[in-house]
Amino acid sequence: MLEIRNITVRFGGVVALNDVSASFAQPVSGIIGPNGAGKTTLMNVLSGFVTSTGGSVTRDGQELLKLAPHRRAHWGLRRSFQKEEIADDLTVFENVLVQIDHGRSPASQKTDEVSRMLALVGMADRADKPGARLNSFERRLTDVAKCLVGQPRVVMFDEPAGGLSIDETRQLGALIRQIHAETGAQVLVIDHDVDLIREVCAETLVLDFGKRIAFGPTDAVLNDASVKAAYLGTEEV
């Protein structure tokens, strides 16, 4: 279980996250909210790029907030960014390998694992293709493969379906649903695509103006009146 407790982030006078808590227990969970709700800020707190004032994030008894960002990756935290971060001058294989380069396992074991995960995401036949020559979906799939290697414990996707077609989004959703079974990792997905969230996430946290406004089973949350109001607004009387 991934426990997030009392996370508060301030940027000057702006409160980006206000005492947010949630216990993610499902294999795949979602985080949604309107623009500026604090979703990516929460992901950045988990990654170590933004420091929260107090609070804690624990999983398997490990306090994540005490670790440096790269140490969190060594521990098993994986994330993708809104824009796929693939190095242009590395091949697909190398882009994935860099994620487990720090590990102490033998080189042959690392290359086998990279090959296996590239096969899982459907990029095995393009393993030697340079990053500069990938289209956006191939870049996204390479990003997903990066998140799967090295025995991940928590995998976070920040708007993974951004810019993808309906078919590609469906394919990506199917892939995200396989992650827990393949690796045992818990998955967090941030996206504006409510259909994707409904399809892959068993539970969902909803943020608005940095506050938690709902958390629970996805269907129940999406039908919540306060969530609808946050997305669609309320009728002024």
Next chain:
Amino acid sequence: MKRLLHVTPSGWTGFAFAAFCILILPEISGRYWLSVFTSAGCFALAIAGVAFMYARLGMVSLTQVGLMGVGGWVALRLNYAFGWPFEVNMVLAALATMVCGWVLALPALRMRGLYLALVTLMAAGGLEIIFATFQFPNGGTGFWGVKTGSADPFLRPWIATSPEAYLRYVIICAVLGFVFIELHRRLQPGRAWALIRRSEAAAMAAGVNVTLYKTWAFGIAGLLGGAAGALLAGSLGLLDDGTFRASESVMIFALAVVGGARYWQGAVVAAVLYKVLPALLNIWGVDADLAFVIFGVGLLHAVITAPDGIAGQLIDAVRGLTAKRRKEASDA
């Protein structure tokens, strides 16, 4: 391992060019040109260091000639103080300069782009003042080892005492430097640097220790700069503070961009422009300052039309020609 040791067509071209420089160039060069080519070889090694930092990490270092000066100073000092073999002095000078590179990296780690360039330029300015104030050792006593009058003899490598042999020695050292950089590029550091260049946040999320790998890069640039400085000291027997001005560091960085920072050919082109072209202008009786005008034109050319420099353009042209010939052959 196979992937690590794979020699690309560009690599074979490099080895062929090195073989030409080792076997033929010393035989056809007079004393003046031997000295020019030896200096060019030393600067090619130093330029490779600064070009690698720019190409692999996107970091601009404007201290490289200053670091060469540090390497040269240490090599001279060790030579006059202990009389150790040249190789020992060169390795120690390179290691000492690598440590200087690390020290320089400390304030620079939190900076990028223009600010990083300014910090390194200030360091180059500081080194310039130190060299101008204390001069380079020439066999004197005390810590600085400077005396008035002619310098004591400098021990060259026992296998390369003649100018011809020393040119070969410098070329071999430069080739080893290029191979050292290429091996790094193909291994874990190269992958980490590529990701850091793409995005530091993405690199950290991938478990890359950004501080470690940036420091490592500064260390390698320092190591190569220090070795190049020691080789230059071996070539000339004494060093002059005028060689290591901060403006020269700016110049070799600009020439690394003009030559093409991503390719070994770029460092060679930059070294030729920096050392061989002014020598050629001297021979022709033209003011060597004309070289600066040519450098400026080259920089404008690189900025406007050739982001990968002259080497990038040449490689693209060769690839285009090869592809055209293959197509013609297949059509026929």
